[in-house]
Amino acid sequence: MDLKSNRTSPVLTDPAPMNMSTLGMHSTRLPYSSPRAPLCPGLTIPWKKTGILDDFRSSCWLDAMKSSSPPPKKITKAVNNEYASYDADVAYNAWMVEYPSAIASFEKITDQAKGKSIALFLDYDGTLSPIVDNPDCAFMSDAMRAVVKKVAKYFPTAIISGRSRDKVYEFVKLKELYYAGSHGMDIMGPVRQYISDDHTNCVRSVDEQGKEVNLFQPAGEFLPMINEVLRSLIERTKDVIGVNVENNKFCVSVHYRNVDEKHWKTVAQHVNDVLKDYPCLKLTHGRKVLEVRPDISWNKGKAVTFLLESLGLSNCDDVLPIYVGDDQTDEDAFKVVREGHQGYGILVSSVPKASDAVYSVKDPSEVMEFLKSLVTWRKSSAL
Numbered sequence: 001m002d003l004k005s006n007r008t009s010p011v012l013t014d015p016a017p018m019n020m021s022t023l024g025m026h027s028t029r030l031p032y033s034s035p036r037a038p039l040c041p042g043l044t045i046p047w048k049k050t051g052i053l054d055d056f057r058s059s060c061w062l063d064a065m066k067s068s069s070p071p072p073k074k075i076t077k078a079v080n081n082e083y084a085s086y087d088a089d090v091a092y093n094a095w096m097v098e099y100p101s102a103i104a105s106f107e108k109i110t111d112q113a114k115g116k117s118i119a120l121f122l123d124y125d126g127t128l129s130p131i132v133d134n135p136d137c138a139f140m141s142d143a144m145r146a147v148v149k150k151v152a153k154y155f156p157t158a159i160i161s162g163r164s165r166d167k168v169y170e171f172v173k174l175k176e177l178y179y180a181g182s183h184g185m186d187i188m189g190p191v192r193q194y195i196s197d198d199h200t201n202c203v204r205s206v207d208e209q210g211k212e213v214n215l216f217q218p219a220g221e222f223l224p225m226i227n228e229v230l231r232s233l234i235e236r237t238k239d240v241i242g243v244n245v246e247n248n249k250f251c252v253s254v255h256y257r258n259v260d261e262k263h264w265k266t267v268a269q270h271v272n273d274v275l276k277d278y279p280c281l282k283l284t285h286g287r288k289v290l291e292v293r294p295d296i297s298w299n300k301g302k303a304v305t306f307l308l309e310s311l312g313l314s315n316c317d318d319v320l321p322i323y324v325g326d327d328q329t330d331e332d333a334f335k336v337v338r339e340g341h342q343g344y345g346i347l348v349s350s351v352p353k354a355s356d357a358v359y360s361v362k363d364p365s366e367v368m369e370f371l372k373s374l375v376t377w378r379k380s381s382a383l
């Protein structure tokens with residue numbers, strides 16, 4: 001992740017999204033040699049198969065996989081050296097100067113919110129729920145659910161997740177919220193008064209409660225392709241112990257958290273082998289997960305803008321959007337809230353990390369504390 005940050009603390013950098021352009025190659029310049037016609041909605045862009053390129057892509061991916069979310073506790077434990085632990089603390093504290101705690105800075109944040117409406121955007125995995133070995137078991141606690149329910153009573157609140165919208169709703173189970181799944185490519189939000197020409201995939205629908213909503217799926221035409229890729233990835237990786245291929249509707253997530261590190265290259269190779277037939281899909285790296293999704297100009301940041309528009313809160317000086325997330329894919333949203341809407345991104349991280357967020361919290365328990373403080377502040381300011 002090249003954030004061009006001018007901050008000076010030692011930081012970890014997340015890997016950048018990998019597609020052909022990041023490898024210095026423009027897809028349209030590659031001569032066709034694939035034996036099968038790639039299924040690209042509105043596109044016929046081939047991928048040239050060469051062993052050298054495959055090796056290069058796989059090795060880039062492997063490097064990115066290795067740098068993805070190194071667990072600080074394991075590093076400390078493995079080194080088993082109190083000086084290493086001390087150094088980690090020093091580095092974290094130095095980083096905190098540049099990404100202050102949202103809890104310690106709470107008064108500063110609420111000072112900025114005076115006279116404004118707060119709109120809240122929350123990632124799910126690693127933000128509201130802990131990162132766990134089995135992604136199907138990333139449950140949020142009842143205490144967290146109760147706090148999110150309360151916060152949504154006072155502020156418009158949306159969950160923006162890489163999971164499918166249905167899956168994240170199953171975890172959260174709060175009808176008071178708006179949900180954007182598949183990294184914002186599947187949004188169920190409030191009925192928009194105005195739909196711009198840019199959003200032709202936005203249709204009126206009804207939710208489970210019969211309430212009228214807008215459904216926006218900017219990558220709708222990719223669905224058959226994504227399903228095909230899902231089947232291929234399941235088949236290709238079936239013999240790799242520990243790999244988990246997850247269907248997130250407009251995105252396929254290949255989790256390698258439980259795969260022995262010596263087999264990560266095999267995982268990267270399998271994903272590479274499948275992806276090379278689909279040049280209009282791209283790969284992004286999350287925390288021990290490779291994510292395959294449509295290579296369209298849409299991300300969590302665009303989803304934030306879309307939801308603010310839907311809520312009638314865009315182009316308003318009296319709105320303060322706050323986005324809380326832990327992953328590389330949340331960076332697009334941090335940038336949008338900071339640059340486009342004078343809001344704040346809050347990065348959830350227990351290790352120094354380059355980010356476009358303004359503040360930080362250490363883990364989901366601190367996210368809960370921050371949300372609780374927002375509720376208390378809103379209640380007291382209403383008196």
Ligand SMILES: [Mg+2]
Nearest residue numbers: 123125126327
């Ligand atoms: Mg996350």
